[in-house]
Amino acid sequence: MDCSKTAIVCASISGIRVADIINNHMHANVYVPCRLKYPGDFHCYDDIKKEIKSIFNNYDCIIMVMALGAAIRIIAPFLRSKFNDPRIISVDDNGKFSISMISGHRGANDLALYVSGLLGGEAVITTASEISGVMSPEVIAYKYGMKIMNKSRIKYVTSEIINNGGFRLINRTGIHINISGSGGKNYGIIITYIKEKSTNFVVMVPKVLVIGIGFSTYANFNSLKDHIKFVFKQKGFYISSVYAIATIDIKSDNDDIKKLQNGLMPEFSSLIIIH
CATH class of the missing domain: 3.30.420.180 (CobE/GbiG C-terminal domain)
Known part of the structure; x- marks a missing residue:
């Protein structure tokens, strides 16, 4: 979970209290409505829809302490790509649920789990590969610091995980990759530093x-x-x-x-x- 720059966006006093608990462990920048005049070292905003563009472009991780629907409406205009968007989660005002929203495979799932642990709540993870118990291609690349060379093939490997419970794995390097659930029928992952084209495999390149x-x-x-x-x-x-x-x-x-x-x-x- 790479959250070197984190923003927490609140919409209510109860949300600010939740943000305080999170911020004791994450040292984030907390954004609160100016109208609340809440004392503390916060960033004050008048209109979150105007403020969110800057937040979206300048933070690795964003925690929206508000209803999920409100969070979706606020960030929706700025979403571009699951490979580049920040990790975003939504937390309710009581801290009961921490919901992974955006870039789940690139760290938002882990962020939701971490924040729910801080708040004594429950993480909500909905990405299909996590539900099946097998790491997705994006998670594998993120975890091991590898670059995906043919992102268009990811959907086929993900489908293989969901429908067949795993995927084929070819490792042409000396690095150890601890992956469970491999063994799919048609699609898989090749880990290599030598260029090759593949229709059925996601090509991942580690730094070796x-x-x-x-x-x-x-x-x-x-x-x-x-x-x-x-x-x-x-x-x-x-x-x-x-x-x-x-x-x-x-x-x-x-x-x-x-x-x-x-x-x-x-x-x-x-x-x-x-x-």
């Missing part, structure tokens, strides 16, 4: 490769980037499979190697210095 780089003083960012892409294309590797770049300590302050690490090639996670 380290690029070792030695280069002259005259090399620059563009030449480094182009050479890496050339080698990966030649070998058929996914650039998304790169875990880190490694180089010797004398190159650790090189600006171009830092560019590769720090955002111009965002697939790279870290820089390893070899002494």
Whole structure:
């Protein structure tokens, strides 16, 4: 559950009291109606429909302490994709039910479970694969930090889980994937760092490769980037499979190697210095 930036949106005094309990553990930004004039360190809003756009675009997780129907109407205009929308749950004013609403497979289900534990209430999870007891492709990718390369195939694997109780699993890497319920008939998941096309499988790419780089003083960012892409294309590797770049300590302050690490090639996670 990645909730580094969390917002709690309340609509009533009882909702604020629920938010206080949650906030004691999550250190969120709490939004309350200005008309309530409730004392405390809160963000005050006059019209939540005007405020929600900024909240939606700037937080990883959003907890709507209000009726589910009201929460749906407020966030509906801003929904775009289950792969990019924030994790959103709805909690009633008494804290009895914590309902996973949006991006359940990417952490909202876990958020609902966590919040219900804080409040002594009950989590409401409705995603089909969780009900069947088998992790969905999105959950597997989220849990193990893998990138899904052909998202259009997810619905077929999900259908396989619902109808046949599992899915086929092919793991072409050395990483251990602890998945129960595998063994479906037609559709499944391939875990690999080597490019391949598949009609019946969701292709997932874990970060398992380290690029070792030695280069002259005259090399620059563009030449480094182009050479890496050339080698990966030649070998058929996914650039998304790169875990880190490694180089010797004398190159650790090189600006171009830092560019590769720090955002111009965002697939790279870290820089390893070899002494």
